[in-house]
Amino acid sequence: MLALVRGPALAVVTLPVSILLFTLSLVSIVLLPIGVGVVTTPPTQQAVRWYANQRRRLVREWGGLEVPEPYRPLPRRPHSGIVGQVERCTLLLKDPATWRDMVWLPADMTAGFVTALLPPMLPINHQLTKAMLEPTREMLLTQRVEQLYETRHDAVDSSAAELRRIERDLHDGAQARLVAMGMSLGTIEALIEHDPAKAKQMIAQARENSAEALTELRDLVRGIHPPVLAERGLPDALRALALRMPVPVEEDIELPGRFDEPVETAVYFAVSELLTNAAKHAEPTKVWLDVLYVADESAGGDSRIRVTVTDDGKGGASLDAGSGLQGVQRRLAQFDGVLALSSPSGGPTMATLEVPAPLA
Structure with a gap:
């Protein structure tokens, strides 16, 4: 009919x-x-x-x-x-x-x-x-080659930017404090016999500088690969991430085990960016984080991690040029992952990412 x-x-x-x-x-x-x-x-x-x-x-x-x-x-x-x-x-x-x-x-x-x-x-x-x-088959192969070229190019750019960030943070932070601490120790050595009180004061200052340098180094390492991710795995790392958010995050995480380290790191930082964006821009009262493992047992099928971040904020998020979410897209694309976004004006916003992830 x-x-x-x-x-x-x-x-x-x-x-x-x-x-x-x-x-x-x-x-x-x-x-x-x-x-x-x-x-x-x-x-x-x-x-x-x-x-x-x-x-x-x-x-x-x-x-x-x-x-x-x-x-x-x-x-x-x-x-x-x-x-x-x-x-x-x-x-x-x-x-x-x-x-x-x-x-x-x-x-x-x-x-x-x-x-x-x-x-x-x-x-x-x-x-x-x-x-x-x-x-056609030839067109699909060409698309795949172009996609791999694009993701490789993005990976190289991301790696270079990350190296520059690490160098800048080391130069401006921990390195500067360690240099200052070395100079202080030289001064202390000269003062210790003639002005013990001043030397004692500078030793306290040097101890404080060493503690601050250690904190900055730990923060820098955490930005490269969070210790909680290495020690306790992706589920606990994501739960810790949710607890640090300034808005309530209701999480439901079901993952069966460990995955390759680069995949876990990519998912961790992608979720971190999504949660941070929601808290910073959407003005939500609550955020929901759902993480599950989709096992594909068919021949040639890809098992994958699927993450959904939903908030009840004002909406209006975009994947257009200039959006911070494009960085998430580029990070995921290196692993053939994808990011989808639904964010009508007035909300709610739902961001879904999927990354192929065979169990380690």
Whole structure:
């Protein structure tokens, strides 16, 4: 019965929209040599991709078939002006998925229109769309290589930034105190016979400097790899983290054992950032931390840690450029992890991360 409604409705949309987008795309490409196409091609292709994604969504909702997006990611920091326009146009035209969309549009306005118009043939329309819009094996491999290149690049940048932070903290903190303590000890050595009272006062000051230097070194080590994480494992480390938050955190943590140290560290600091962001920006009265282990026993399946941080604050959090949560994304991407965010204005905010994590 639904096919009697869905089919004709899809046919009414398919014919004019496919013809319009195909015509605009073709004209834009033809106008590339005189420069006009450089301006018109990017918005036209974005419209084509939006339309193709809507059809992928319908295939999923009506036919239960998943059709992943095959598009290569565009640069996160595009150039401005004509340089950025040329760069964007070039990247779009180099993407094989752009040309697959161009081939799909004529098929959609012909075979797609006919199969949509005849309700018994509507399933053929779901299969045709999937076959022409899903990524090929080569495209999936290319996407994977590009993703690995991007995460490796981010990992190198993160490591370099972390080294610079450690060097700066050592130079400005513990190192300065130790140097001052060494100078004080030299002065004490000269004063100990002539002015014992002054020497005693400087010894007390040196003891205080040594204690402060030790505290700073411990804080620095904790920032690299928290001792509680090494000694007691991820569940207890996350519970300790929740207890230190300035707002009440209700935690439910179910993990079966230990994981590789880099994975535990990545999850720990990601959760720390999420909890800190919630307490600092969302103005919540309560935060919920749920951590569980999802074991996938199928062939080739990935078992993973799933963490959800929910708060009842004001919402409005974002993963856009400039957001601190992008650092969490980059940290997780090094392990093929992902971060999803739902934060409507007015709240609540729910951040979910997943990281592949075989048991150690």
